[in-house]
Amino acid sequence: MHLVRTGLLAILLALTTIRPSLAQDRPDPRNFVFLGGDAAADHAALIARPDIEGAQIVYSWRQLEPREGEYDFSAIEADLATLDALDAVLFVQLQDRFFSAAARRLPDYLLTEPRYGGGLARQYDNPGEGEPVGHGWTAMQWNDALRARFQALIAALGERFDGRLYGINLPETAFDRVEGSDPQGFTCDAYFDAALDNMRALRAAFTKTQVVQYVNFWPCEWNNDHRYMERVFVLAAAEGIGMGGPDIVPHRPGQMRNSYPFFHWHHDALPLVAMAVQEPTLTYTNPQTGERFTREDFVAFARDYLGVDIIFWSARAPWLAE
Numbered sequence: 001m002h003l004v005r006t007g008l009l010a011i012l013l014a015l016t017t018i019r020p021s022l023a024q025d026r027p028d029p030r031n032f033v034f035l036g037g038d039a040a041a042d043h044a045a046l047i048a049r050p051d052i053e054g055a056q057i058v059y060s061w062r063q064l065e066p067r068e069g070e071y072d073f074s075a076i077e078a079d080l081a082t083l084d085a086l087d088a089v090l091f092v093q094l095q096d097r098f099f100s101a102a103a104r105r106l107p108d109y110l111l112t113e114p115r116y117g118g119g120l121a122r123q124y125d126n127p128g129e130g131e132p133v134g135h136g137w138t139a140m141q142w143n144d145a146l147r148a149r150f151q152a153l154i155a156a157l158g159e160r161f162d163g164r165l166y167g168i169n170l171p172e173t174a175f176d177r178v179e180g181s182d183p184q185g186f187t188c189d190a191y192f193d194a195a196l197d198n199m200r201a202l203r204a205a206f207t208k209t210q211v212v213q214y215v216n217f218w219p220c221e222w223n224n225d226h227r228y229m230e231r232v233f234v235l236a237a238a239e240g241i242g243m244g245g246p247d248i249v250p251h252r253p254g255q256m257r258n259s260y261p262f263f264h265w266h267h268d269a270l271p272l273v274a275m276a277v278q279e280p281t282l283t284y285t286n287p288q289t290g291e292r293f294t295r296e297d298f299v300a301f302a303r304d305y306l307g308v309d310i311i312f313w314s315a316r317a318p319w320l321a322e
Helices: 001-017 041-047 074-085 106-111 144-161 188-205 228-239 259-271 295-306
Strands: 029-033 054-058 090-094 118-124 134-139 167-170 210-214 242-243 273-277 310-314
Touching: 029 074, 029 273, 041 054, 041 074, 041 228, 041 259, 054 118, 074 090, 090 144, 167 188, 167 242, 188 210, 188 228, 210 259, 228 242, 228 259, 259 295
Parallel strands: 029 054, 029 310, 054 090, 090 167, 167 210, 210 242, 242 273, 273 310
Antiparallel strands: 118 134
16 A cells, blocks of 8 residues: 555656646647537538547447346447548547436436436536536436446457547546435445446557547545545546546636646646537637637637647537537
């Protein structure tokens, strides 16, 4: 145990001495288009643009494992074929959390069999600036039995697609529990430990494909007061895991008290930083101008402060419609 702690301390000390590259030395992030759950074929003209290198597509757990131990990867295969024909690449987002009350997209056996504790826990969802807060769900990854099934899916995906996908990412770490709910077995540490365990499983399954963990907030933590944010970046650097997030919102106070400074300090120690400008991100207002953030605002902050290598742009981003 002493050797493990010593090793982690050495990594952390090395990370904290890394100085971010000077802004003028960093190229602009590469452009991918974020399609949500849409098929690549439905956006072929957009993907074929010379300034778009690939697509990020979300696949739900239920879609990929309709029945226990039976996998259906036909949607990924179809999207890969479309992207190959367009000389573009695929970044898979493996989705275990959902942002509407009706979306309970886990396999039925996880929702009904007692050992999985109900499978899903309720969470709040913030759909964007000025929009009412909604409800959604997150998979109870702190349940050991459920997490074992998730990692079996990861292993199956790795066996089929390692080296064929450009990248694969796990979704955001935020989990804002609904007041009055008491998810079975949940603790702050159990949630955090489960996330790190899944990161290791993803890295083990994919040795050729880029792997990324989205990180924005941790339940129970603010401003690294549990050292969760610090420790996840240490693990990512040590294990060669990329990091990212679902929202680039320049200088937004909440993110500046959580994940953003860690990207700023440590991006040079990571193999890849990939972050998104999704539909909710497009709703935010730049306090300096009173207008919504522009493409140039997003790119400058992503490049100069966060050290982003790839931006996943919503297909609704105004510059893509020009």
